Amino acid sequence: MTAEALEGHGGELALAPLRAAGVAELFTLSGGHIFPLLDAAVKADVRIVDVRHEQTAAFAAEGTAKLTRRPGVAALTAGPGVTNGMSALATARFNGSPVVVLGGRAPQARWGAGSLQEIDHVPFVAPLTKVARTVTATDDIAAAVAVATAEALTPHRGPVFLDVPLDVLFASGKGDASGPVVPAPAEPDPDAVRTAAEILARAERPAIVAGSDVWWGRAEEALVRCAETARVPVFMNGMGRGCVPADHELAFNRTRGLLKEEADAIVVVGAPLDFRLRFGRYEKADVVHVVDAPEQQAGHADVAVSVVGDLAAVLDRLAEGGRPQRDRSAWIERLRAEETEARTADVDLLEAPGTPIHPARVYGEVLRRLDSDAVVVCDGGDFASYAGRFVDVKVPGSWLDTGPYGCLGSGPGHAIAARVVHPDRQVVLLLGDGAFGFSGMDFDTMVRHRLPVVAVVGNNGIWGLEKHPMDALYGYDVAADLQPGCRYDEVVRALGGGGELVEDPNQLGPALDRAFAVSERDRLPYLVNVVTDPANAYPRTSNLG
Numbered sequence: 191m192t193a194e195a196l197e198g199h200g201g202e203l204a205l206a207p208l209r210a211a212g213v214a215e216l217f218t219l220s221g222g223h224i225f226p227l228l229d230a231a232v233k234a235d236v237r238i239v240d241v242r243h244e245q246t247a248a249f250a251a252e253g254t255a256k257l258t259r260r261p262g263v264a265a266l267t268a269g270p271g272v273t274n275g276m277s278a279l280a281t282a283r284f285n286g287s288p289v290v291v292l293g294g295r296a297p298q299a300r301w302g303a304g305s306l307q308e309i310d311h312v313p314f315v316a317p318l319t320k321v322a323r324t325v326t327a328t329d330d331i332a333a334a335v336a337v338a339t340a341e342a343l344t345p346h347r348g349p350v351f352l353d354v355p356l357d358v359l360f361a362s363g364k365g366d367a368s369g370p371v372v373p374a375p376a377e378p379d380p381d382a383v384r385t386a387a388e389i390l391a392r393a394e395r396p397a398i399v400a401g402s403d404v405w406w407g408r409a410e411e412a413l414v415r416c417a418e419t420a421r422v423p424v425f426m427n428g429m430g431r432g433c434v435p436a437d438h439e440l441a442f443n444r445t446r447g448l449l450k451e452e453a454d455a456i457v458v459v460g461a462p463l464d465f466r467l468r469f470g471r472y473e474k475a476d477v478v479h480v481v482d483a484p485e486q487q488a489g490h491a492d493v494a495v496s497v498v499g500d501l502a503a504v505l506d507r508l509a510e511g512g513r514p515q516r517d518r519s520a521w522i523e524r525l526r527a528e529e530t531e532a533r534t535a536d537v538d539l540l541e542a543p544g545t546p547i548h549p550a551r552v553y554g555e556v557l558r559r560l561d562s563d564a565v566v567v568c569d570g571g572d573f574a575s576y577a578g579r580f581v582d583v584k585v586p587g588s589w590l591d592t593g594p595y596g597c598l599g600s601g602p603g604h605a606i607a608a609r610v611v612h613p614d615r616q617v618v619l620l621l622g623d624g625a626f627g628f629s630g631m632d633f634d635t636m637v638r639h640r641l642p643v644v645a646v647v648g649n650n651g652i653w654g655l656e657k658h659p660m661d662a663l664y665g666y667d668v669a670a671d672l673q674p675g676c677r678y679d680e681v682v683r684a685l686g687g688g689g690e691l692v693e694d695p696n697q698l699g700p701a702l703d704r705a706f707a708v709s710e711r712d713r714l715p716y717l718v719n720v721v722t723d724p725a726n727a728y729p730r731t732s733n734l735g
């Protein structure tokens with residue numbers, strides 16, 4: 191393929207390969223160092239979404255990547271713009287999200303003389319990214335962006351960072367407009383696949399745990415085929431949620447606890463063996479770990495076999511080779527019975543009539559109004575944990591959580607991304623009151639860009655996920671209280687959106703109906719601020735993992 195020759199300023203050279211990779215939006219907050227990137231976006235018809243804090247720009251870029259599986263792009267100005275984006279970069283690293291951050295940088299001709307916002311970003315961004323480098327010649331910009339973007343998209347995916355000194359970015363130069371070239375996925379080692387298939391085939395009580403890389407690797411159909419052909423129950427986390435639709439007979443969510451003592455084989459696909467998965471320690475199970483790149487293998491865990499390679503290819507081979515040698519119907523029926531029992535037990539919580547409102551009741555009312563393809567975004571402590579328990583994901587690519595980095599404040603950026611890339615789908619943002627504080631100002635962004643997001647705050651007036659554990663450990667707590675009943679809805683109204691406070695459980699449903707109707711009609715965010723019971727703690731087995 192002969193690449194199209196390109197001439198222009200540094201911003202145009204930077205955006206061309208991203209356009210070729212399908213990028214259609216740029217998340218940013220202004221700064222003189224990055225003007226050429228903004229100018230190029232205007233000329234190339236890339237939608238600019240300007241936010242109120244750079245962390246929101248970078249979280250929105252991550253949300254875009256998660257929802258579209260294209261690179262998500264943020265342009266951050268030199269110095270504080272880049273430092274403000276670091277938590278979101280770390281989040282993208284943990285989630286394997288292909289995010290491209292383009293940073294401004296003080297001019298290189300005067301480097302060291304003390305220009306405004308002059309700092310070398312590369313050393314502090316490098317541990318968070320797959321690539322972190324400075325492009326020092328205008329003619330190198332297009333190729334550097336193409337190569338970095340390819341790296342972001344290559345398994346194991348992750349964020350990349352390039353900064354371009356002001357004098358290099360404003361200058362004119364040449365390049366070519368070809369997009370990133372992503373290498374073909376690695377072929378898995380046949381011996382490792384055979385061993386994995388044998389473990390699966392002889393298991394009586396197996397399970398698959400599927401994580402974000404199944405989604406990133408476009409392996410969701412292979413996952414369904416594998417589950418159905420080999421008759422294996424599936425549990426999902428992160429972007430894995432929905433890869434087997436929640437209403438599938440082999441999809442499970444509430445019975446993960448049974449795996450610890452009862453499963454005899456667990457195939458973890460596309461997820462790290464981290465605190466969410468007991469660090470890979472199960473009492474009776476042989477653990478098969480299927481990863482998309484060698485560095486994802488878990489050195490800390492005692493696994494029966496690691497398989498490295500294209501996840502869809504591995505799952506297809508496991509489908510065939512893992513066909514059961516023994517009848518698994520008793521195991522599947524047992525899990526289903528327990529799952530149904532757990533769900534039945536939850537009905538009382540979801541309908542809890544008391545005041546102050548039980549957080550689960552909020553979910554009872556939200557779920558009744560949720561479209562099957564709604565994008566659900568969660569950000570918070572206990573309130574977000576309830577989302578993981580109650581929200582069934584039926585369409586892959588419609589669940590956005592913070593992931594294992596656990597950074598509060600990701601929700602508004604993710605919700606902005608969701609509305610930008612899915613203008614026709616419901617977007618529901620489930621926020622703790624503590625979480626609201628980190629990026630709450632970006633409801634202004636939703637107003638200015640006419641992004642109808644329905645936000646629901648579980649307002650318990652505390653940092654619940656910290657207050658309860660501290661009480662339990664010390665017999666008292668400190669630095670764990672917020673303002674009870676604080677009017678976050680009024681904040682959103684002051685910014686030009688809609689909002690209301692709910693204290694009576696019977697008013698929850700009507701308030702949510704108004705939120706969906708008004709936000710859609712007026713193309714505005716709407717925040718339902720629900721005063722919930724601070725005495726309620728999410729029942730969890732571990733906190734710090």
Ligand SMILES: Cc1ncc(C[n+]2csc(CCOP(=O)(O)OP(=O)(O)O)c2C)c(N)n1
Nearest residue numbers: 570571572573598622623624625653654655
């Ligand atoms: C940026 C950041 N700061 C602090 C924490 C630690 N932390 C985890 S959960 C939590 C409490 C969250 O409170 P809220 O959003 O109100 O949800 P709740 O637990 O009350 O439902 C805190 C402070 C974190 N995860 N991320």
Ligand SMILES: [Mg+2]
Nearest residue numbers: 623624652654
């Ligand atoms: Mg709270």
